[in-house]
Amino acid sequence: MRTYGQYCPIARGAELFAERWTPLIIRNLYLGCETFGEILAGAPGLSRTLLTQRLQQLERVGIVASAPKGHGRGHRYRLTSSGQDLFKVCETLGEWGARWLEIAPENLDPYVALWSMCNALRSERLPDRRVVIRFDFTGYRPHERYWLLIEQGETEICKTYPGLDEDLYITADAEAFVKWHAGQLTWVQATRDSQIQLEGPSWLVRAFPQWNSRSMFAHVKPDPSVGKAIVRTPT
Known part of the structure; x- marks a missing residue:
């Protein structure tokens, strides 16, 4: 060192x-x-x-x-x-x-957001039965697909098909998903214009956003100057 x-x-x-x-x-x-x-x-x-x-x-x-x-x-x-x-x-x-700091395109890895979400799920709100959710992320690198297994309060992220029936299908723009977890978008904003789409039983569609306790920094609001270009006046 x-x-x-x-x-x-x-x-x-x-x-x-x-x-x-x-x-x-x-x-x-x-x-x-x-x-x-x-x-x-x-x-x-x-x-x-x-x-x-x-x-x-x-x-x-x-x-x-x-x-x-x-x-x-x-x-x-x-x-x-x-x-x-x-x-x-x-x-x-x-x-x-x-x-x-602005969330830049190179920061939009949806796997990291999904991993972070799984480590902060509200266990008291999770279903008491096994649930398999398939995630298809768009707008970041090539198309990425993951599966989230929830059973008895435990979660596991799979990068390959786990061989189980899928209960819920989520197609999400990576930027919308990351910013929703980070607290920069509400669920209404994130699902607007089909940025995040859910397909499955209505009870699961309604329940899913309630499981996410958001990033530990979701309470921090970006400074208004973040993301604005700085224009320098020639001297």
Whole structure:
């Protein structure tokens, strides 16, 4: 790990926190990810090798603790008191990003929004039977399709057909879906002009938007200046 060579707490903290992927690993652990696979699933693009290195580094400095699984191979990870305190930095950074940064086209990965939504579903509102939902996302990269399985309060995202009957079909523009989860669009706005379309039993169509507890930063409203071009007057 490279060092700034300064005693300043900002410099020393940044040496750890500003490492690529570290804030997302801390975020995923805070959201309840415990296993290597769960942490990896919430960070598309992060390699297994780099995640191993980051977890080892965070354990060495006391931010993360691990213990062998009770059954099977591998370990379970959790944030220590130090890690919980460091998440406050993630939270402040997220609030700043929600207020001052525009959601650009390269930020519109619908899988990340779906993963985030599944980690914050209102379990008390989920159906008491198995439900399989197919998502078809448009307007981002090539056409993307995922399946969400809900059973006994547990959720799983599948990237291939799970071999089960589908109960609800959702076709969504990626931008509308991401901004709805992020709190920048209401459900009425997101479904306007068929940006998000649902097909299935009426009770599921009505219930689906009620499951989403939205992003933890949905309460942060973007500054009015975000997204507006800055025009410089020639001198």
